[in-house]
Amino acid sequence: MNRRTALFATISALSLTACGPPVYRTGGLELPTGSIYTLASGDRLRIIVFGQENLSNIYAVDGAGRIDLPLIGSVFVAGKTTPQVEQDIAAKLKGGYIREPKVTVEIDTYRPFFVLGEVTNSGQFAFVHGMTVQTAVAIAGGYTPRAAKDYAELTRQTARGLVAGVVPVTYPVRPGDTIVIKERWF
Secondary structure (H helix, E strand, C coil): CCHHHHHHHCEEEEECCCCCCCEEEECCEEEECCCCCCCCCCCEEEEEECCCCCCCEEEECCCCCEEEECCCEEEECCCCCHHHHHHHHHHHHHCCCCCCCCEEEEEEECCCEEEEECECCCEEECCCCCCEHHHHHHHCCCECCCECCCEEEEEEEECCEEEEEEEECCCECCCCCEEEECECCC
């Protein structure tokens, strides 16, 4: 069994479970592939408070996972979904500022992803919805002549901490992921 066959022998099929988001199992690790997006540092949010133009704006999530709004101050958003942030902001505004606040939170710009290793231009890139490892490599200028072109190492921040594993090039990328393209051996 050659190295390439052994590598893909460790990667099992996509596992869909009824009690949680889909996960990709690789070498005993699980990389979540679900579509529930939680906010983190680097995201930019478009917040609209209907009837309150002074509060409606684009806000960046800072390194502590917070955004600062007029009147209510700092709101912790890291690890939350946009509907959860809508509820948090509405609750704070309702507490003495606006009688019945109507709040909408949208993602204006996703946090970047990173591509390292055997690509033409390694670095930080703007996330594009629906991208795969292959698409990320194309955004980074393509493979170098020495690159292993059929797999990548991917690191993702999850609720349980950082998770890393070997994935095929068709694997979906999420904002904040770090992709490492290794050098091939032959």
